[in-house]
Amino acid sequence: MNYFTIPGLDKPCSQLMMGTDYYKPELLDTVGVLLDEYIALGGNSLDSAHIYAGGKSEETIGLWMESRGNRSEVIVLTKGAHHNASGPRVNKQAIDEELAISLQRLRTDYVDLYALHRDDPNVPVGPIIEALNEHIEAGRVRAIGVSNWTHQRIQEANDYAEANGLVGFTFSSPNLSLAKANEPFWAGCVSADSADCAWHREKQFPLLSWSSQARGFFTGSFTPEVRDNADLVRVFYSDANWERYRRAEQLGKERGVSTIQIALAYVLNQPFPSCALIGPKNKAELESCHDATRIQLSEEELNWLDLSAELKAI
Structure with missing residues (x-):
């Protein structure tokens, strides 16, 4: 397993x-065994949220x-302040x-x-940073971050924190995957684009990617003709993404790994601290993800996979 650091944490x-x-x-009997296997492979961090499964995920x-009896060994990420029916x-x-x-x-x-x-x-960043710092000072939170914020808003918040002697955000969790989103998967979601990635690289700011494997786009279960998953079609079906799929498949064959492992390695080999949120349902899927951590991709290969060179030339 590979590791990275997030300012505010006492462990990688x-x-x-x-x-x-x-x-x-x-x-619990099923997912508990899966979590045990994840820990045995060197994993140590769990992603949840106040709204997941109506709170049952956190439970x-x-x-x-x-x-x-392993609370001190586990890094828990949870999220809050999601919008509701009122906005x-x-x-x-x-x-x-x-x-x-x-x-x-x-x-x-x-x-x-x-x-x-x-x-x-529409909410100023100052009161948000101040509210979160109260929880840091009280020991209820070790490090603060955001999910689905633009890098401009993160920078604005961190500028406020620095100017006022407060702790700023030290990680961000947007979507980042080899398949690029045509539109947000859910309202208010943010997918990292080239400008976001350039900012993360400049700041070496940790990025924790949700839907890191594009919700199964690279599994081989989908083709341009298979259109029964309306959300996947809406968000990830495009000529450019099918070309990215073809390239991941080609490179996977050259490396002796699967297409989806190449797609996951794309996220893990970014030129800034990156993390992939994964959702394996069984041991085989977990081990496939773990094997992908051993795949090293050069910057040239990253740019070839995501069509960066071609897009810059347009």
């Missing part, structure tokens, strides 16, 4: 982070950590209320990584 974070959005206590993680909720009240509930569900008194699940560009 594994480059594969286990996604838990479908976890429920009634699945399941809490039960698993309690049963294994955006990026405010101190939502953060305070949801973090308290998340801690109770997780059966812990702190989370290693806490991220705002969505942004509300």
